[in-house]
Amino acid sequence: MAGAAALAATVALTACGAKTDAAGGSSDQAAKADTSGDTVKVGLLNSLSGTMAISEVTVRDSVKLAIEEINASGGVLGKQIKPVSEDGASDWPTFAEKASKLIKEDRVAATFGCWTSASRKAVKPVFEKNKSLLFYPVQYEGLEESPYIFYTGATTNQQIVPALDYLKSQGEKSIYLVGSDYVFPRTANKIIKAYAKANGMKVLGEDYAPLGSTEFSTIANKVKASKADAVFNTLNGDSNVAFFKEYKSAGLTAKSMPVVSVSIAEEEVKSIGSQYLAGQLTAWNYYQTTPGAANTAFVKAYKAKYGQDKPTSDPMEAAYTSVHLWKAMVEKAKSFDPEKVKAASDGITFDAPEGKVTVDGASQHIHKTARIGKIGTDGLIEQVWDSGKPIEPDPFLKGYDWASGLS
Amino acid sequence: MTVILGQTFTGISIGAVLLLIALGLSLTFGQMNVINMAHGEFIMAGAYTTYVLQKSISGAGLSLLVALPVAFLVAGALGALLEWVLIRRLYLRPLDTLLVTWGVSLMLQQLARDIFGAPNVQTRAPDWLTGNITVLGGDDPLTFANSRLFILALAIAAVAALSLTLRLTSLGRRIRGVVQNRDLAEVSGISTSRVDRTAFFLGSGLAGVAGVALTLVGPIGPTMGTNIIIDAFLVIVVGGIGQLRGTVIVAFVLGVTQSVLEYSTTVSVAKVLVLVAIVAFLQWRPQGLYTLRTRSLV
Numbered sequence: 001m002a003g004a005a006a007l008a009a010t011v012a013l014t015a016c017g018a019k020t021d022a023a024g025g026s027s028d029q030a031a032k033a034d035t036s037g038d039t040v041k042v043g044l045l046n047s048l049s050g051t052m053a054i055s056e057v058t059v060r061d062s063v064k065l066a067i068e069e070i071n072a073s074g075g076v077l078g079k080q081i082k083p084v085s086e087d088g089a090s091d092w093p094t095f096a097e098k099a100s101k102l103i104k105e106d107r108v109a110a111t112f113g114c115w116t117s118a119s120r121k122a123v124k125p126v127f128e129k130n131k132s133l134l135f136y137p138v139q140y141e142g143l144e145e146s147p148y149i150f151y152t153g154a155t156t157n158q159q160i161v162p163a164l165d166y167l168k169s170q171g172e173k174s175i176y177l178v179g180s181d182y183v184f185p186r187t188a189n190k191i192i193k194a195y196a197k198a199n200g201m202k203v204l205g206e207d208y209a210p211l212g213s214t215e216f217s218t219i220a221n222k223v224k225a226s227k228a229d230a231v232f233n234t235l236n237g238d239s240n241v242a243f244f245k246e247y248k249s250a251g252l253t254a255k256s257m258p259v260v261s262v263s264i265a266e267e268e269v270k271s272i273g274s275q276y277l278a279g280q281l282t283a284w285n286y287y288q289t290t291p292g293a294a295n296t297a298f299v300k301a302y303k304a305k306y307g308q309d310k311p312t313s314d315p316m317e318a319a320y321t322s323v324h325l326w327k328a329m330v331e332k333a334k335s336f337d338p339e340k341v342k343a344a345s346d347g348i349t350f351d352a353p354e355g356k357v358t359v360d361g362a363s364q365h366i367h368k369t370a371r372i373g374k375i376g377t378d379g380l381i382e383q384v385w386d387s388g389k390p391i392e393p394d395p396f397l398k399g400y401d402w403a404s405g406l407s
Numbered sequence: 408m409t410v411i412l413g414q415t416f417t418g419i420s421i422g423a424v425l426l427l428i429a430l431g432l433s434l435t436f437g438q439m440n441v442i443n444m445a446h447g448e449f450i451m452a453g454a455y456t457t458y459v460l461q462k463s464i465s466g467a468g469l470s471l472l473v474a475l476p477v478a479f480l481v482a483g484a485l486g487a488l489l490e491w492v493l494i495r496r497l498y499l500r501p502l503d504t505l506l507v508t509w510g511v512s513l514m515l516q517q518l519a520r521d522i523f524g525a526p527n528v529q530t531r532a533p534d535w536l537t538g539n540i541t542v543l544g545g546d547d548p549l550t551f552a553n554s555r556l557f558i559l560a561l562a563i564a565a566v567a568a569l570s571l572t573l574r575l576t577s578l579g580r581r582i583r584g585v586v587q588n589r590d591l592a593e594v595s596g597i598s599t600s601r602v603d604r605t606a607f608f609l610g611s612g613l614a615g616v617a618g619v620a621l622t623l624v625g626p627i628g629p630t631m632g633t634n635i636i637i638d639a640f641l642v643i644v645v646g647g648i649g650q651l652r653g654t655v656i657v658a659f660v661l662g663v664t665q666s667v668l669e670y671s672t673t674v675s676v677a678k679v680l681v682l683v684a685i686v687a688f689l690q691w692r693p694q695g696l697y698t699l700r701t702r703s704l705v
Contacts, residue, residue, distance in 0.1 A: 049525035050630070057526055087525075181675060209674050212634065214625025217417040217555070218669040225410050238527050242625035245532070249552030251539050271529055275537070 033109035033132075035336050040079040042067070042323075043086065043102035045113030045123070045134075050090025051212040051237040055315065056115045058267045059137055060085060061306055062316035063112045066323035069301070076327050077334065084108060090212075090237075092122035099123040103132045109336040110135060110326055112319060116211075116236060117141060117184040124149065133338045135326060137319035139262060139284070141187035142395040143406065148338065150345070151365045152322040152357075153315060154285050156191055157394040162370035163232075163260050163283035164195050166385055172229040172258075174202040178219060178243065179234035181208035188234050188262070191397070191406060198402030204228045209235070214242040220250040223257070233261040240264055244276040254279030260372075265313030266381060274379040284314035285368040286354035287381045295353035311379070312353075321352040325359060325366070357390065365393030409549045412542075414670050415663060420555035422662025423562035427620055428635055429642040429654050430565055431613030434606055435486070436640070437649030438586045441494055441607075442505040446639070447632020448515035449611045452485055453478035453618020454627040455523060461530050468533030471619070475561075478615035485515075486611020490604050498603070512632070519629040527628030536623060554623040561620055565613055566655055572609070573651070582606050586649060645685055647695030657696060 034041065044063055046056040067081045075081060084106045086098040095114065102108050103126070110133040114120045117140050127134045127148040134149045142156035167175065177192060179185025189206055196203050204226040207219050220243070223231055235243055240261070247259070260281040266288050269277055288299055288311050298320065302312050325348055330336055333344035346361020358367045367390035373381035397403035428450060435443045457474040464470035489511060497504045536554045543549035573579035581602045584592040593599050621631065642661060646653025661681065668677035689695075 049520060051527065051628070053526040054626075207673060213674065214621075214631075214634075215421065215674075217420060217552075218414070218666050219674070221410070221413050221417055222670060225413075238529075238626040238628075241527075241529055245537075245554075245624065246552070248537055249539055249554055251548075251550050271526075273529065273531060275531075 032107065033336050034107035035079065035109065038079055039082045040076060040336060041082045041084050041106050041108045042326075043099075043106060043108040043111035043113070044083050045086050045088055045095065045098055045102060045111050047090040047115065047119075048085075048087040051239070052090040052115055052119075054238050054271055055236075055263075055265075055268060056088075056113075058310075058313060058316050059113070059115065059319045062302065062312070062320045063323055065302055065305055066320045068305075070323065070327055076330050077336070088114070088119055092116075092118045095119040096122045096126050099126040099134075100130075103127070103130045108132070109330075110338070110341075112137070112322055112326075114138070115315065116182065117187075118182045118211075120149070121183060131338055133326075133341065135319075135322035137322055138315045141184045141191070142397065143187060145363055145395060147342070147364075149364065150322065150325070150359070151363075151393075151395070152318045152325065154368055154370070155365055155393050155395040156188070157397060157399065158285060158368045158370050158391045159262060159283050160188055160191060161195065161397075161400070162387060162391075163262065163281075163372060164192065164199070164201075166281075166283070166372045167230055167232075167260065168199055168201065173200070174204050174226075174228045174230075176204050176223050176226050176228040176231045177206040177234070178223065178231055179206075179208050180211045180213075180236045180239055182211055182236075184236065185234035189232075191403065192232055194402050194406060195400075209239055209243075211236060211239065213239050216243045216246040217250075219243070220246040220252070223247075224250050224252055228257060231257060231259040233259050234263065235261075236263050238271075240268060241272050244272055244280075248276050254281075264375075265315065266311030266379065267313050267316075269375055269379050269381070270311055274375060274377055277375045278377045280375050281384075282373050282375065282381055284371055284373065284381075286314040286317040287371065287373050287383055288312045289373075289380055289382055290354060290371070292353065292355060294351045294355075298353040314354075317353045321350055321354070321357060324350050324352070325357075329359075355390065360393050363393055363395055365395055367392055409543065409547045410670075412549050414666050416551055416555070418663030418666035419659060420552075420559055420662070421666055422659035423555075423559040424617070424620065424624065424635075425638055425642055425662055426562045426655060426658035427558070427565060427617035428614065429639040429646075429658055430562075430569060430651075431610040431617065432636075432639050433643050433646075433649065433651060433654045434569070434582075434610035434613070436643055437654075438582060439603055439606055439610075440498070440501055442501060442508065443489075443494075443610075444505060444509040444636070445489060445512040445515060446508075446611070446614050447634075447636035448512045448519075449482040449485055449614035449632070450618040450621065450635070451515070451519060451627070451629065451632045452482045453615030454622050454631060455519060455618075456481045456615065457619045457622045458523070458528055458530050458627055466533070467531045468535060471530075471533055471536075474619045475616060478619045479612040480615075482615025482618065483608040483612030486614070487604050487608040489611075490607040494607070495600060495603065516629040516633075523629075525629070527626040527631075529626050530622045532623055558620045558623065561616065565616060566651070569609070569613070570651055578602070578605060641685055645688060645695055647697035650695070650697040653695055653697040 046060040088095040112135045139154040139159045177189045328348045329341045333340040348359040370387040372385040456478040460474045461470045539550040539552045541548045646657035
């Protein structure tokens with residue numbers, strides 16, 4: 001019987017529902033974090049292998065750095081933070097299974113991680129059922145709210161909409177959409193198409209490649225034949241390597257047809273090779289080159305710990321910030337209890353490397369500054385535009401008329 | 408018009424990649440009747456060889472050229488070792504070869520993860536392979552990517568080398584003899600075990616060469632082999648098991664079909680349509696495009 005329950009627990013999503021209760025008592029009880037000793041455990045849930053590892057390993061490293069800093073300054077509520085790291089292996093059912101393990105077996109107080117929306121969607125019911133907190137550090141497609149997830153990356157009105165505004169201001173009238181075939185690109189493109197329709201922009205084509213796909217010759221040909229003004233790229237992971245190699249081979253350049261990417265940051269630029277990317281655009285809230293004392297300290301600390309050649313990126317910064325935000329929430333709540341932490345979250349601020357961020361308690365998103373950058377030959381990204389001040393999160397795009405039909 | 412020509416070239420170049428991968432498999436699966444699930448990991452071995460060589464040799468072009476023979480030897484040696492340790496005990500149990508080599512493939516993937524780390528890595532292509540050549544000028548120029556032309560040339564060279572080896576050398580005659588009738592070959596004085604091992608060396612070595620070519624297209628990772636090995640099996644089954652001619656024709660037909668469908672539909676739909684077409688074809692000709700005629704009883 002126990003064997004059967006354990007087996008069921010390994011069989012993905014459905015197993016995280018009712019069946020696991022048999023193994024770990026009632027779910028409410030299992031979710032209680034273990035804070036009896038002088039340490040408190042937190043979960044780190046990232047893809048350390050597979051197609052997403054190129055991106056997610058850096059996020060884990062950054063969370064570890066924040067934990068070390070907090071521990072060095074006395075911990076949280078007098079307790080040292082002990083990270084428990086799990087590998088989601090770029091596989092969504094594995095993410096759900098490992099999330100369940102972190103909550104029930106390790107009894108973590110909060111979990112930091114996930115990158116793709118597919119992995120977040122897979123773990124969402126697990127965190128909700130067990131009433132445990134997830135801090136999600138990556139920009140995403142919006143149109144989502146969960147009472148147990150804090151979204152510390154950008155939502156669409158803090159990244160994709162500003163990117164489209166920027167393209168429009170540059171006089172680009174037609175775009176081609178290229179993305180990985182899963183929830184983020186498909187939803188993002190739905191939003192982009194609605195925006196384009198309302199703003200007199202033409203979408204000349206829309207193509208998806210399976211996540212992890214490395215065959216992009218046809219897509220490159222289609223993009224080239226479309227003669228679009230620009231490409232909006234929502235590819236994830238190292239499909240970008242194959243895409244940009246093919247893009248260059250097809251004779252397309254940042255001059256002839258610029259590509260705006262929303263999932264390529266400094267770390268990816270480094271491994272794709274700046275010779276394929278120089279001059280292309282990205283939309284984020286943070287770059288390694290973002291000015292400010294908080295960022296200087298962050299970059300310095302990260303390089304000292306992981307190597308001088310290691311760049312910092314937006315999701316890393318958001319992940320780093322999320323640990324500090326959690327600490328501030330816990331201290332305000334004077335408790336590790338997720339319900340109390342949530343209740344204390346509204347208005348929490350932190351001087352993050354990207355600038356001051358504020359938690360919006362209602363949506364559990366944060367106020368962030370939007371930035372457009374141009375990739376340089378040195379692999380770093382130079383800001384070419386920013387929103388000037390933090391933008392209030394609007395995950396359901398309620399503030400835009402053209403978005404009324406979405407969600 | 409440019410679009411059609413460009414797309415046909417894309418199809419041919421996809422076919423060339425498929426062909427390079429299927430070529431070695433055609434030798435080990437087709438001729439030796441071993442369902443080698445670890446073939447994809449030999450491709451990976453070739454790709455990682457390229458990566459390692461690039462770290463030690465500074466010039467990207469030179470390292471690529473050195474990688475071709477070295478990857479052939481590395482992957483070939485792995486194949487010969489696999490044959491010697493495991494497969495030679497299983498020649499009469501083809502389904503067991505599937506399970507055993509699948510286990511080996513998982514072990515090799517984990518080994519690669521341990522040595523090179525879980526994140527995928529990339530190689531730098533030499534400058535002369537990152538550009539393209541213009542075939543037709545005008546407003547809408549037709550261009551061929553240099554890297555794709557290089558892979559095409561590599562595939563043609565590999566087919567020629569394999570075909571000449573099988574046709575003209577005494578080793579080739581022995582391989583063909585063993586394929587047509589193992590028992591008769593054995594009683595005629597051919598050491599079938601030595602032929603098996605050599606064939607395995609050659610087939611796996613070709614996988615290594617395919618691995619070098621794949622570094623020009625995309626990232627290198629522990630699971631890169633599994634992603635493409637299914638397509639290679641399809642090429643061989645549709646082409647007719649053990650038939651070099653069938654492998655070549657089907658690889659290119661499949662590549663062009665795929666790219667034309669991708670252009671008119673989407674990547675995912677194209678994959679489905681190709682699979683449906685293959686199923687339909689195999690209903691009509693279960694033995695594949697070409698078959699081997701032998702006097703063997705089995």
